[in-house]
Amino acid sequence: MPFPAHRYLVQRIRADRQLTPERAAELARQWRESCTANGVVPWGVFAGLLGLRTDELLIVAAAETDDAEWPALPGLAVEDGLDCRPTARPERPEAQSRPGIYVFRTFEIASADVDEFVRLSAEAWQTFEAAPAYRAEPRALLRADLPGASSRMLLVTWYDGLASWERSRQPDPEARANFEARARLTRWALPIATRLV
Structure with a gap:
């Protein structure tokens, strides 16, 4: 936790x-x-x-x-x-060190939907991370509360390369169902692909 x-x-x-x-x-x-x-x-x-x-x-x-x-x-x-503040991940703050791609995906959602957003994400990761077609690991799912009734969620996911990121767009059916439900809670999202310096 x-x-x-x-x-x-x-x-x-x-x-x-x-x-x-x-x-x-x-x-x-x-x-x-x-x-x-x-x-x-x-x-x-x-x-x-x-x-x-x-x-x-x-x-x-x-x-x-x-x-x-x-x-x-x-x-x-x-x-x-x-x-x-952290939600499902990370359990403890540790400096990142793995070479590869880190995708920062910011979501804006209603604050009332944060717990459901986190639940859907954590459940999806169980099959998403185990997929043999690509290598990916969600490293952080952070929450920032905004004025009013909105929150920003920041998901940082590690991939071994852009090819894995592309293949992960077709996840396992269980993960896909959770990601689609999460998308219905999302007002907008912004992904940024980066590399660790």
């Missing part, structure tokens, strides 16, 4: 120019060091493959307290962010 006390801060940050792989790696190194110095878990730094500008990164940090000092990177602007 996840630790609900943990907070996950997910930010889209922007540099002053396109990020080379070398500059992105250096920024990621600096950010991880700042996280560690502040007692924050550096869950991951991600560069875009599809859906993210070439001067942007997604960064995800986790902390045990509400008053954690979130590290910033000089010269980078925070374009937007979500302050989240």
Whole structure:
């Protein structure tokens, strides 16, 4: 069961120019060091493959307290962010390390539907992850409450490559039924494909 006390801060940050792989790696190194110095878990730094500008990164940090000092990177602007709590996953905050593709899929749903959304997701994963046609693992399903009666759900799924992501669009019938039910709860969704820096 996840630790609900943990907070996950997910930010889209922007540099002053396109990020080379070398500059992105250096920024990621600096950010991880700042996280560690502040007692924050550096869950991951991600560069875009599809859906993210070439001067942007997604960064995800986790902390045990509400008053954690979130590290910033000089010269980078925070374009937007979500302050989240874990739901079905992750059980504990751990830095991501597996090479491959990480797809960030944001959903907006009614807050009253969060528990059902989480249930449908967790049930679907039982067959989704076991499929022999592709390799995939949902790494996080986070919740961010918005003003009013809406919530954002952020699902981060690891794939060993884009071919696995494409094959996973045809999941097992049980998983498909749950994903279709989840889609009926969804007002909109936005997927972004990334790689770990």
